[in-house]
Amino acid sequence: MEKVTIQQVARAAGVSASTVSNLLNGRSGRMLPATRDRITEAISQLGYRPNRAARELRTGRTRTVGLIVPSVGNPFWGAFARELEHAALAEGYNVLLCNSERDPDRERRYVEELWDDGVREIVLCTSLPSLKHLAHIIEQGLRLITLDRPTQADDPSTVVSISINNVVGGHLAASHLTSLGHRNLTFVSGSLRSVNRTGRYEGFCSAVEAAGLAVADMTLWAGADEAPFGDVEAADVGRRAAHEIFAAANPPTGVVAINDMTALGVCRGLRDLGLQVGRDVSVVGFDDIILADLYDPPLTTVRQPIGQMARLAIAEIVSHHGLTTGEPGRSVLLRPELIVRGSTAAPPVD
Amino acid sequence: MEKVTIQQVARAAGVSASTVSNLLNGRSGRMLPATRDRITEAISQLGYRPNRAARELRTGRTRTVGLIVPSVGNPFWGAFARELEHAALAEGYNVLLCNSERDPDRERRYVEELWDDGVREIVLCTSLPSLKHLAHIIEQGLRLITLDRPTQADDPSTVVSISINNVVGGHLAASHLTSLGHRNLTFVSGSLRSVNRTGRYEGFCSAVEAAGLAVADMTLWAGADEAPFGDVEAADVGRRAAHEIFAAANPPTGVVAINDMTALGVCRGLRDLGLQVGRDVSVVGFDDIILADLYDPPLTTVRQPIGQMARLAIAEIVSHHGLTTGEPGRSVLLRPELIVRGSTAAPPVD
DNA sequence: TTGAAAGCGCTAACAG
DNA sequence: CTGTTAGCGCTTTCAA
Numbered sequence: 166m167e168k169v170t171i172q173q174v175a176r177a178a179g180v181s182a183s184t185v186s187n188l189l190n191g192r193s194g195r196m197l198p199a200t201r202d203r204i205t206e207a208i209s210q211l212g213y214r215p216n217r218a219a220r221e222l223r224t225g226r227t228r229t230v231g232l233i234v235p236s237v238g239n240p241f242w243g244a245f246a247r248e249l250e251h252a253a254l255a256e257g258y259n260v261l262l263c264n265s266e267r268d269p270d271r272e273r274r275y276v277e278e279l280w281d282d283g284v285r286e287i288v289l290c291t292s293l294p295s296l297k298h299l300a301h302i303i304e305q306g307l308r309l310i311t312l313d314r315p316t317q318a319d320d321p322s323t324v325v326s327i328s329i330n331n332v333v334g335g336h337l338a339a340s341h342l343t344s345l346g347h348r349n350l351t352f353v354s355g356s357l358r359s360v361n362r363t364g365r366y367e368g369f370c371s372a373v374e375a376a377g378l379a380v381a382d383m384t385l386w387a388g389a390d391e392a393p394f395g396d397v398e399a400a401d402v403g404r405r406a407a408h409e410i411f412a413a414a415n416p417p418t419g420v421v422a423i424n425d426m427t428a429l430g431v432c433r434g435l436r437d438l439g440l441q442v443g444r445d446v447s448v449v450g451f452d453d454i455i456l457a458d459l460y461d462p463p464l465t466t467v468r469q470p471i472g473q474m475a476r477l478a479i480a481e482i483v484s485h486h487g488l489t490t491g492e493p494g495r496s497v498l499l500r501p502e503l504i505v506r507g508s509t510a511a512p513p514v515d
Numbered sequence: 516m517e518k519v520t521i522q523q524v525a526r527a528a529g530v531s532a533s534t535v536s537n538l539l540n541g542r543s544g545r546m547l548p549a550t551r552d553r554i555t556e557a558i559s560q561l562g563y564r565p566n567r568a569a570r571e572l573r574t575g576r577t578r579t580v581g582l583i584v585p586s587v588g589n590p591f592w593g594a595f596a597r598e599l600e601h602a603a604l605a606e607g608y609n610v611l612l613c614n615s616e617r618d619p620d621r622e623r624r625y626v627e628e629l630w631d632d633g634v635r636e637i638v639l640c641t642s643l644p645s646l647k648h649l650a651h652i653i654e655q656g657l658r659l660i661t662l663d664r665p666t667q668a669d670d671p672s673t674v675v676s677i678s679i680n681n682v683v684g685g686h687l688a689a690s691h692l693t694s695l696g697h698r699n700l701t702f703v704s705g706s707l708r709s710v711n712r713t714g715r716y717e718g719f720c721s722a723v724e725a726a727g728l729a730v731a732d733m734t735l736w737a738g739a740d741e742a743p744f745g746d747v748e749a750a751d752v753g754r755r756a757a758h759e760i761f762a763a764a765n766p767p768t769g770v771v772a773i774n775d776m777t778a779l780g781v782c783r784g785l786r787d788l789g790l791q792v793g794r795d796v797s798v799v800g801f802d803d804i805i806l807a808d809l810y811d812p813p814l815t816t817v818r819q820p821i822g823q824m825a826r827l828a829i830a831e832i833v834s835h836h837g838l839t840t841g842e843p844g845r846s847v848l849l850r851p852e853l854i855v856r857g858s859t860a861a862p863p864v865d
Numbered sequence: 866t867t868g869a870a871a872g873c874g875c876t877a878a879c880a881g
Numbered sequence: 882c883t884g885t886t887a888g889c890g891c892t893t894t895c896a897a
Contacts, residue, residue, distance in 0.1 A: 168655070170874055181884045186876055195882060212651060217631040219874035222568040222889050237593035237612070238805070246587045250614055259628055262587070262612035264600055278609055281567040282632070301562060305518070400809050433809045455588070459750055459783045461811045520890055531868045536892055545866060569890035572873050 169211045177207035189215060221283045230482055231279040231287040233263045233272060239399065239426055240454045241469075242290065245312075248475035249288060256483050265291065273298045280307060286482045288312055292359035296320050310478050313469070314360055316496040326496045327477050331361050334467045334501040335368025338421045338449040341465070341503055343376035346511045347419035347447060351384040351410055353431060354423040355402040362387075362423060365451065369421055384417065386410055399423075403430025404437070411438050411446075418446055418512035425450035425457050425466055432460065432508065447509035462507030470499055519561045527557035539565065571633045580832055581629040581637040583613045583622060589749065589776055591802045591819075592640065595662075598825035599638060606833050615641065623648045630657060636832045638662055642709035646670050660828050663819070664710055666846040676846045677827050681711050684817045684851040685718025688771045688799040691815070691853055693726035696861045697769035697797060701734040701760055703781060704773040705752040712737075712773055715801065719771055734767065736760055749773075753780025754787070761788050761796075768796060768862035775800035775807050775816055782810065782858065797859035812857030820849055 171189075175182045180200060187193060188204050207213070221227055232249055234242040250260045261284065263275040272291060279287060280302050289299075290312045296303070303309055303321045316326040335352075342350055352369050354362045370380045386406045403422055407430070410416055422428035428450030432442045440446050443462040450457060453468035477497060521539075525532045530550060537543060538554050557563070571577055582599055584592040600610045611634065613625040622641060629637060630652050639649075640662040646653070653659055653671045666676040685702075692700055702719050704712045720730045736756045753772055757780070760766055772778035778800030782792045790796050793812040800807060803818035827847060 168874095171876095172874080182874090183876075183885080184883055187883085190876075192877095197882065200882080214627065214631055216572070216874050218568045218572040218633055219889090220876075222566070222572055222874080222891090223876045225889080237587055237596045238590065240588065240590050240593070243587035243590065243593050246614060247616070259625075260613075262614065263610075264596060264612065266597075277564065281564055283568055400805060429806070429809050432811070436811055455750060456779070456806055459779050461782070461786055518890095521892095522890080532890090533869080533892075534867055537867085540892075547866065550866080566890050569873090570892075572875090572890080573892050575873080 168216075169213045171213070171215065174204065174207045174211060174213045177211060178203040180204060225283070227283040227285065228257060229259045229261055229282075229284050230479075231261050231263065231275070231284045232290070233265050233275050233287060234290045235265055235267045235292065237262070237264045239424075240456060241425065241452045241471075244454065245290070245471045245475065248471050249478060252475045252479040256479055258479070258482070267292070269293055269298045276302055276307070280305070286310070288478050288482075290314070292361050294360050296324065308482065310481055312474060312478065315364065315498065317360065325481055327474050327481075328361075328498060329469050329501040330498045331364025332368040332371070334451060335365035335370075335421070336372045337368070337501065337503040338365075338451070338467050339369040339372035340375065341449060341505065341509065342419035342421070342447055343372060343378065345419075345447065345509060347417075348376075348378060348512070349382070349415070349417040350378075350419045350421065351386055351417040352421050352423075353386045353403060353406045353410075353427060355387075355399050355427055359423070365421075365423060384410065399426035400430035400433070403427035403432075404434035405430075407431045407434025408437065411435065411440065419449075419509070420446060421449045423451060425452040425454045425464060428464055428466065428508075429456065429460060432464070443507045443510050445513055447512070449509060453504055457504075458506065460508075465506045465509040466504050468502045468504050470502070473499060518566075519563045521563070521565065524554065524557045524561060524563050527561060528553040530554060575633070577633040577635065578607060579609045579611055579632075579634050580829075581611050581613065581625070581634045582640070583615050583625050583637060584640045585615055585617045585642065587612070587614050589774075590804045590806060591775065591821075594804065595640070595821045595825065598821050599828060602825045602829040606829055608829070608832070617642070619643055619648045626652055626657070630655070636660070638828050638832075640664070642711050644710050646674065658832070660831055662824060662828065665714065665848065667710065675831055677824050677831075678711075678848060679819050679824075679851040680848045681714025682718040682721070684801060685715035685720075685771070686722045687718070687851065687853040688715075688801070688817050689719040689722035690725065691799060691855065691859065692769035692771070692797055693722060693728065695769075695797065695859060697767075698726075698728060698862075699732070699765070699767040700728075700769045700771065701736055701767040702771050702773075703736045703753060703756045703760075703777055705737075705749050705777055709773070715771075715773060734760065749776035750780035750783070753777035753782075754784035755780075757781045757784025758787065761785065761790065769799075769859070770796060771799045773801060775802040775804045775814060778814055778816065778858075779806065779810060782814070793857045793860050795863055797862070799859060803854055807854075808856065810858075815856045815859040816854050818852045818854050820852070823849060 171182045171185050175185050185204055253260045265272040276299050286308045288310045292314055309324045311326045313328050315328050352366055373380050422431055428448050431448055435442050435446055442448055450464050450466035453466045457464035457466050521532045521535050525535045535554055596612055603610045615622040626649050636658045638660045642664055659674045661676045663678050665678050702716055723730050770781055772781055778798050781798055785792050785796055792798055800814050800816035803816045807814040807816050
């Protein structure tokens, strides 16, 4: 079967291409019903589907939004992708998913690729501190919505950001532990390049202080600085962290991890050492991925409202579609929620 | 910054558009070095990037491969997506990832969307028995490579399939249990619509028979037929399965699950009932997702060689690029590997 | 060695 | 109400 064009449809219906085009683009208000029927008939008869490239070349528009996630290997991003797709589909948009592996270079390549494909709206999930590598495209008019990444001082002004309040999240996690009676905590963070680490650690520290403890006594385990950790490796990071932390003198009784994958790695590492999570050591994660509840023991964690984040992102895109005015970007901070499960308990009395 | 076209580059370099185009498309063999330099200079000066839509409209080609997975919420597919992307990038291809949620309708929509976007090669991960809903596009020349789905009798002849030998996999899983001494097994399968279930269950049965046991005594738990289970719900399916199976009389001592997510759900369900996995009950999964090794106890599972599968898929695409001949599709069956971990052991002696 | 010209399939004024 | 017309940005003969 050969490709069928608008011309052939026109011919089959005995009209001109423009008339077919008009029907296709909702300008059929004052069209004779008979004409409309003949065209519709011809379209389905021939199995005609408009050529995107041609249409786009002409109009410059697309109804596709790009989604770039740090790693589809991390179930959190998989789940978020589902939510975004769901919200987008409801508005008649399609989603194209790309996987950056937290590599600025891949991030840029994908943004360019999408831009060249005519995509003008991208939801970027990144924790990179700078957006410099994308500045040239943002200038050209790309609408960028960053997710899980609070606005940074030098971000281009048109960028919209949607994320949770990390300070609150870190505080929730740590104060949960201190209120259980823990006095010696460690914060485990894989990548130092993540902007989320800062906020979460800040909240962690504020909770520590609020409990009358000295922040100086708390450890920040941040892994090897040089290694570019992906999210799949997050579990390995956590596992190694546990090995190191609990081999050292004066180990903590409570651990807050930067995300659930890392937290699960920590749990695995503790088990390697014969320590029991939820009894010998308490562990709190971040994200609330499906597996948090499935794990043994189920993981206490700070939940991110991914459904809401996804809907906000799409709402932002829908409301601005077609606008060319560079209205200054906004920043939405959602409140995270602590989900208490079996991985945390009062510290052991020794 | 306005969009810069090939014309502007040409003007800036003092040449014609065709010359710029020639350079861009590797036809610069007999071009004056001076000319070439002026053009290259102009391109980077202006930040020129060719318009995909225009190029594609002209040529009809793309270097993008579509990847449709059943659910990015399942870490197995996330991991596979990474592998495929890796292999594709190495060959200069890009990957566009779509999420079908095992819905034939969404599958079709995405295939059409990708086709309309100029994508002519799609790696489709599906376990749907029929490809009828895609027949109209396959006829038009779409190159389809199905993954994790053995060729079915009525598949269009040009479809290439890459998957593991499910019969061998099911056999490996079950014979591992019988050789440990288990005599009462259950096969837990969520979706009845999955073509993989058949093969895996067949292998399961053959191992049961080989151990001198009666297949009729083994249970096949297949969940509620009506519910359209997604992969994220797989864990729930497993959990519910465990609840039902172990509430009934004469419960098994060994369980083979259709995939790891389901297996982890089964483990969770067993824990709900106070049963200990790897002691009271042995559980085997399928896939070997990252979390299998992270779990407590680590999950024994049948590993799918996703790296190899990804490379084969891309090799297939690369080798056929540009060919229009409808060479009959091939079917590759890879051998899965049993990974023994802590979730399986000899049955308890009572 | 380079350029002129035609056209991919579609849309959007503008005429009729 | 519908058709004519003129491109969108690029590639590709073919001619110079």
